Amino acid sequence: QVHLEQSGAEVKKPGASVKVSCKASGYSFTDHFIHWVRQAPGQGLEWMGWINPSNGDTNYAQKFRGTVTMTRDTSNSTAYMELSRLRFDDTAVYYCAREGSFGSGSYVFDFWGQGTLVTLSS
Amino acid sequence: SYVLTQPPSVSVAPGQTARLTCGGDNIGRKPVHWYQQRPGQAPVLVVYDDSDRPSGTPERFSGSNSGNTATLTISRVEAGDEADYYCQVWDNDSDHWVFGGGTKLTVL
Numbered sequence: 001q002v003h004l005e006q007s008g009a010e011v012k013k014p015g016a017s018v019k020v021s022c023k024a025s026g027y028s029f030t031d032h033f034i035h036w037v038r039q040a041p042g043q044g045l046e047w048m049g050w051i052n053p054s055n056g057d058t059n060y061a062q063k064f065r066g067t068v069t070m071t072r073d074t075s076n077s078t079a080y081m082e083l084s085r086l087r088f089d090d091t092a093v094y095y096c097a098r099e100g101s102f103g104s105g106s107y108v109f110d111f112w113g114q115g116t117l118v119t120l121s122s
Numbered sequence: 123s124y125v126l127t128q129p130p131s132v133s134v135a136p137g138q139t140a141r142l143t144c145g146g147d148n149i150g151r152k153p154v155h156w157y158q159q160r161p162g163q164a165p166v167l168v169v170y171d172d173s174d175r176p177s178g179t180p181e182r183f184s185g186s187n188s189g190n191t192a193t194l195t196i197s198r199v200e201a202g203d204e205a206d207y208y209c210q211v212w213d214n215d216s217d218h219w220v221f222g223g224g225t226k227l228t229v230l
Contacts, residue, residue, distance in 0.1 A: 035219070037165075045157075045165065045208050047219040061218055062123070095164055104171050106153040106212070112164035 002026040004096055004113035011119045017084040020116045022096030029077035030054040033099040035109060036070065036081045038092040046092075050099065051079055083118075091120045124213035126222035133228040134199050142225045144192040144209030154192040155210045156185060158203075159224075165208065169194060196227070204229045 007021040022034060036048040049060035051070040058070045069082045079096060093115040100110035127145040134140040144154060154172050157165035168179045172187040182197045196203055209222040 037221075044206075044224040045159075045221040047221060059217060062216070097165075102170060102174065102176070104153075104174070106155075106171055108155050108167050108170045109157070109165070109210075110167055110176070112166070115164055 002098065002111045004098060004111055006094075006096060006113040006116045009117040009119070011121055012086050013122060014087055014120055016086050017082060018086060018118050019080055019082040020094050020096075020118070022079045022081070022113050024077045024079070024098070027098075029072075030074060033107075034070075034072070034079040035097045035099055036068075037095045037097055037109075039095070039115075040089070040092040043092075048081070048094075053079060086118075086120055088120045091118065093117050123216050123218065124211065124220050126209055126211065126220055128207075128209060128222040128225045130223070131226045131228065133230055134196075135230045136199055136201060138199055140196040140199050140203070140227055142194040142196070142207050142227065144194070144222050145190055146192075146211065147190060149190055149192050149211065150188045152187075152211045154185070154187050156183075156194045157208045157210065159206045159208065161205075168207075199227075199229055201229050203227060 003025045005023045010018050030053045033050045035050045038046050051058045053072045072079045095115045096113040097109035098111040099107050101107050156169040158168045159165040169185040173185040184195045186193050206224045208224045213220050
């Protein structure tokens, strides 16, 4: 069965960087894009970007260009999201999600990780 | 950038029908997906391509999309349906995924 296991909670200081991992199992890692979505406390979902695990291509949301880097390690079926120059408003739960399709030609986020809480504290 | 607008909250009594809307410019031309998020949990896809249900989604959940409004309809609402619901579309112009702000469904 498909499973995305994320790394544990982090506490960071403003200006630092954080790297969150997302280990995939139960399917061929290189067959599906991985997306990153974050959710600030009490707020909605915010799409950050995707990585194609097959070739490493990325597409970042405009807001995060310059601060986010998405990478992958195909030998370990793991995707990573690194966010730099952290600010207090980066406090959020960060989710990875697999992109899948039901054959209709459109894509959805069909499996999600459990989320990783990143807290900014001085 | 493309904007999706959802009412912050909807309340409904058990057994009644809940209609959650998602507004966007000509959204009827785009496939809309809906996610359910219970407190403390990751989102779960409940409807895709406007009105299709993945396996595991009860038939009580249905969707429609026309003009400037997409709608997720939950019939015979149960206490377990209480959650936040988010609509999602792909914006071709920006090459970005977009989520609505979410609607909190309260079962009275």
